[in-house]
Amino acid sequence: MTVLKGADVVGQMKEELTAALAALRVTPRLAIVRVGERADDLAYERGAIKRLSGLGLQASVFAYPADISQEDFLAAFRRINDDPAIHGILVFRPLPGQIDDGAVIAAIAPGKDVDGISPVNMAKVYAGDPAGFAPCTAAAVMAMLDYGKVELKGRRVTVVGRSLVVGKPLAMLLLGRHATVTVCHSRTADLPAACRQAEVLAACVGKAKMLGKEHIAPGGTVIDVGINVDADGSLCGDVDYAAVADIAGLITPVPGGVGAVTTAILARHVIRAAAGAQAGAQDLR
Numbered sequence: 001m002t003v004l005k006g007a008d009v010v011g012q013m014k015e016e017l018t019a020a021l022a023a024l025r026v027t028p029r030l031a032i033v034r035v036g037e038r039a040d041d042l043a044y045e046r047g048a049i050k051r052l053s054g055l056g057l058q059a060s061v062f063a064y065p066a067d068i069s070q071e072d073f074l075a076a077f078r079r080i081n082d083d084p085a086i087h088g089i090l091v092f093r094p095l096p097g098q099i100d101d102g103a104v105i106a107a108i109a110p111g112k113d114v115d116g117i118s119p120v121n122m123a124k125v126y127a128g129d130p131a132g133f134a135p136c137t138a139a140a141v142m143a144m145l146d147y148g149k150v151e152l153k154g155r156r157v158t159v160v161g162r163s164l165v166v167g168k169p170l171a172m173l174l175l176g177r178h179a180t181v182t183v184c185h186s187r188t189a190d191l192p193a194a195c196r197q198a199e200v201l202a203a204c205v206g207k208a209k210m211l212g213k214e215h216i217a218p219g220g221t222v223i224d225v226g227i228n229v230d231a232d233g234s235l236c237g238d239v240d241y242a243a244v245a246d247i248a249g250l251i252t253p254v255p256g257g258v259g260a261v262t263t264a265i266l267a268r269h270v271i272r273a274a275a276g277a278q279a280g281a282q283d284l285r
């Protein structure tokens with residue numbers, strides 16, 4: 001069995017990111033927009049700032065109190081959106097109940113929407129237009145498959161999970177690469193059979209170690225997107241790694257798998273957004 005580590009994929013991407021950065025006249029800057037102080041948001045924020053600055057990008061946090069009104073939040077959000085010194089925006093969601101998620105999604109400038117939440121970028125992903133920003137996690141899964149030289153054309157791929165953030169856009173990216181895609185969810189009848197028939201399985205469920213031996217095809221590729229805490233308080237994926245290690249042909253670990261690559265994709269997207277802004281500014285001259 002081969003273990004496909006996120007760090008190896010990021011190592012390969014670093015060269016590409018360094019060259020793209022060198023071609024820019026500005027330092028790409030990401031705005032991380034956070035409302036409240038959820039522990040998982042804070043943990044992600046710390047990791048993202050560290051990794052992005054390690055890659056030569058800037059990240060600034062715009063934090064607001066959990067009880068901020070929708071009006072005040074949207075006003076602040078528009079200022080960030082309109083600031084030419086900010087190239088990419090990452091909004092932690094879900095937002096508190098008093099703020100309409102849809103209003104934020106509608107407001108974000110598609111050119112700064114580096115995590116692909118706006119309808120414009122979603123449509124591009126669905127249309128197979130590479131000019132759009134796909135959600136970073138879905139793009140990270142594709143980067144891992146490419147690094148692992150996993151053939152997708154004509155292959156049976158099962159995606160477990162159909163969220164707008166991970167499962168659905170991933171299914172679209174896989175279709176764009178000519179895979180035969182099955183998407184499973186909480187109402188899927190006979191999930192083990194739908195998973196076992198897959199040559200490539202992507203687990204995007206959010207349930208600790210839910211997928212075990214009975215879900216894995218011998219020699220199959222297993223990409224574990226889940227980030228969960230198990231009964232002992234340790235970080236784990238959606239796949240029971242120890243149980244399937246002997247069966248899978250290639251597997252991504254948690255931690256140390258998709259999560260690390262997601263931040264590198266975020267960096268790639270912010271660099272692309274900065275390059276787009278730089279080209280746009282040139283056109284205006």
Ligand code: NDP
Nearest residue numbers: 137161162163166185186204205206225226227258259262
């Ligand atoms: P959501 O909760 O939005 O979606 C979970 C999906 O799993 C839903 O489509 C749901 O089905 C499906 N599901 C839930 N229970 C079952 C079940 N018993 N059988 C089959 N399908 C089921 O989660 P996200 O998509 O946001 O995230 C998924 C996982 O990925 C989480 O662990 C999250 O932490 C992780 N994640 C990792 C990232 C990374 O960088 N590595 C980034 C983002 C997320 P239904 O639609 O029917 O409810």
